[in-house]
Amino acid sequence: MSKSYDVKTVVLRKNIELEEATEIIEEKKTNPFKSLLSRPKKEQVHIHSVKLYYECILLVSGKYVADYYRKATHTISVPYNVKEVELGDGVFQTRSKSGFEKALTGKKGKNKIDINLEEHVFVKEEDELAFDHHGREIKFPFKVNSDTVENYPKRLLQKNEPNVKRPEITYDAALEKLQSQLKKPLETDVRELSEEFVLREITELYVPIFEGRLIGPKKKVEIIRIDAVRKKIL
Incomplete structure (x- = not known):
């Protein structure tokens, strides 16, 4: 009804x-x-x-x-000589570069770190x-x-x-x-x-x-x- x-x-x-x-x-x-x-x-x-x-x-x-929480991965750029980042209780390693990326950026190109976290999302x-x-x-x-x-x-x-x-x-x-x-x-x-x-x-x-x-x-x-x-x- x-x-x-x-x-x-x-x-x-x-x-x-x-x-x-x-x-x-x-x-x-x-x-x-x-x-x-x-x-x-x-x-x-x-x-x-x-x-x-x-x-x-x-x-x-x-x-x-x-209103909810979701898992997400955020990628940040760090200087070439940074090997890992500590965030809270987590330690995040730099991403391994492919041969193409090394050739493109050179020895001192930026390193990438993927940080797995949760986002608090509000939708309207x-x-x-x-x-x-x-x-x-x-x-x-x-x-x-x-x-x-x-x-x-x-x-x-x-x-x-x-x-x-x-x-x-x-x-x-x-x-x-x-x-x-x-x-x-x-x-x-x-x-x-x-x-x-x-x-x-x-x-x-x-x-x-x-x-x-x-x-x-x-x-x-x-x-x-x-x-x-x-x-x-x-």
Whole structure:
């Protein structure tokens, strides 16, 4: 069973109305029926209907934090006449040079010492993912501020039911994808791992979309979709 979440609801404001959307569809109505060899005449394509829908884009944001120890090897350079280094209770010998390294650096080239130690690592990753109403991950294309959103989103959605397309992906599934993106694979040899995923926000953002249902030659049916925010054919 899905957990209970506080979800913010946002509706973007239309920048075109039904009349302008219908004019755009009328101008472009033959496009869905064209092929490499032919395109129907405008009088062969009929606009059956134009309807306004509100389609959800689901936005999820959060952060992943982790704290752990991992084994590591750090290499330092020392003067040519240093044979070993004492660090704490450890003694670290210089690395043997290959014949190529000796030829390259000469007799007085720097010596290398590999020091095996543990690193205390702190990780913090933050991000936001957007999904269309089918649950496909998308790049979020809109600006959201007081000038671009409706004042009473829930009331507007209730008024437009059943032309509201709710998210098909669950909140749990969307958050699982976000967490998977934030959590990078850890090294195999770690200890005292402490990790946490922190949810920042879940937003259902509804985009007004005009859909024109077209009937063309041989009663073939096609759809033209217009983003009513950006006045863009999708």
